[in-house]
Amino acid sequence: xxxxxxxxxxxxxxxxxxxxxxxxxxxxxxxxxxxxxxxxxxxxxxxxxxxxxxxxxxxxxxxxxxxxxxxxxxxxxxxxxxxxxxxxxxxxxxxxxxxxxxxxxxxxxxxxxxxxxxxxxxxxxxxxxxxxxxxxxxxxxxxxxxxxxxxxxxxxxxxxxxxxxxxxxxxxxxxxxxxxxxxxxxxxxxxxxxxxxxxxxxxxxxxxxxxxxxxxxxxxxxxxxxxxxxxxxxxxxxxxxxxxxxxxxxxxxxx
Ligand code: HEC
Ligand code: HEC
Numbered sequence: 001x002x003x004x005x006x007x008x009x010x011x012x013x014x015x016x017x018x019x020x021x022x023x024x025x026x027x028x029x030x031x032x033x034x035x036x037x038x039x040x041x042x043x044x045x046x047x048x049x050x051x052x053x054x055x056x057x058x059x060x061x062x063x064x065x066x067x068x069x070x071x072x073x074x075x076x077x078x079x080x081x082x083x084x085x086x087x088x089x090x091x092x093x094x095x096x097x098x099x100x101x102x103x104x105x106x107x108x109x110x111x112x113x114x115x116x117x118x119x120x121x122x123x124x125x126x127x128x129x130x131x132x133x134x135x136x137x138x139x140x141x142x143x144x145x146x147x148x149x150x151x152x153x154x155x156x157x158x159x160x161x162x163x164x165x166x167x168x169x170x171x172x173x174x175x176x177x178x179x180x181x182x183x184x185x186x187x188x189x190x191x192x193x194x195x196x197x198x199x200x201x202x203x204x205x206x207x208x209x210x211x212x213x214x215x216x217x218x219x220x221x222x223x224x225x226x227x228x229x230x231x232x233x234x235x236x237x238x239x240x241x242x243x244x245x246x247x248x249x250x251x252x253x254x255x
Contacts, residue, residue, distance in 0.1 A: 036104030039097050047087075052108050057088065061109045072102040073200030128165050129249055131242070136250025139243055144235070146247070152254055160252045169248045180227040182206040184216055199225060 041050045047057035060066050069075045076098055082090030093101075140146040150156050160168060180196040182204060194206035197213055204223050205215040216223075 030103070030107075032100050032103045033107045036100030036102070036107075039093075040101050040104050043091065043093070044101070052105060060105055061112050066105055066109060069102065069106070070198070070200065072098060075102050075105065077201065128169060129252060131245030131247070131249035133246070133249040133253050136243075136246035136248070139246055140250055144239075144243065144247065156251065156254060158254060160254045165248075165252065168251060169244070172244055172247055172251065175229060175232055180225050180229075183224040183226075184214070185222040186216070187220070196225060199223075 040048075040052065044052075044057075045055075047055055048060050049055040049057075052060040054060070054062075065074050065078070078088065079091050079093060079098055079101070082088050084090065140150075140152075152159075162168075163171060180199075181193065182196045182199065183191060183193045184204065184206065185191045192206065192208060192214060194208040194214070197205040197207050198215075199205070202218055203215055204218055204221075204225075205213055207213050
């Protein structure tokens with residue numbers, strides 16, 4: 001699956017985006033989105049910016065958490081519990097308001113992604129190659145800690161021949177292969193493990209090795225979710241655009 005998000009926007013030359021017609025910036029007609037926008041601007045806009053693109057609080061359109069949210073399963077708990085020690089207050093909002101805000105955030109993120117998706121996949125390599133391969137290599141083995149999980153002679157060997165440049169650049173930020181592994185233990189102590197199909201605050205569904213799916217109410221069982229991509233996700237907060245440009249230039253040498 002090709003997975004794309006707001007962060008890529010920052011990797012695409014501003015001039016290209018500027019050519020995009022206004023129509024895709026507008027036109028989110030649905031009533032929930034409109035209500036969510038008003039609610040967001042009133043309650044959240046002060047810190048996250050009226051368009052959710054960040055102010056004193058982070059840009060939510062580039063947030064991997066928002067990106068991976070399904071119907072509020074990740075955003076909901078952040079709103080309700082806050083992260084008080086980090087400056088994000090908790091809000092006691094009715095479920096309907098939270099749901100509207102979530103719809104608004106997804107609509108905004110989708111608009112941002114649709115702009116990015118209109119950039120041709122065959123986007124010329126020399127326009128993407130604005131980083132420094134040597135610095136990318138240094139980052140790969142150093143601060144980026146990429147080499148703690150990857151090897152350029154092992155799993156990433158010839159990676160640049162495997163993907164088109166645009167897709168490779170996307171995969172550095174958003175690899176999409178590995179699914180979270182869910183382990184469920186029921187009240188009798190029986191365990192079932194499998195790949196996550198769905199998980200929110202209330203239910204969890206997994207697919208076992210025989211391809212059967214199982215669903216539980218979360219409060220009736222013990223659930224452990226191990227996400228092999230979680231580390232990648234946390235890395236996203238530490239990358240600068242320059243790091244990604246440099247890493248891309250380095251990986252592009254691995255033909
Ligand atoms: C007083 C400022 C403030 C207000 C108001 C505020 N936030 Fe936040 N928010 C923050 C800060 C700061 C963070 C970053 C916390 C951290 O570093 O983990 C954050 C983080 C988040 C995150 C997690 C982003 C991520 O990638 O981890 C979400 C989602 C979020 N806020 C949504 C909202 C919504 C929705 C509202 C309105 C209901 C709201 N915030 C109101 C300051 C605020
Ligand atoms: C904690 C381990 C870990 C770290 C650290 C890590 N990765 Fe990954 N990376 C993974 C996993 C797991 C996958 C998914 C593999 C799969 O899809 O089968 C992955 C996938 C990728 C892919 C896609 C590979 C493909 O064939 O689709 C790229 C590119 C990548 N990582 C680059 C990086 C870079 C660059 C860094 C350093 C900035 C980094 N990774 C740091 C674990 C890690």
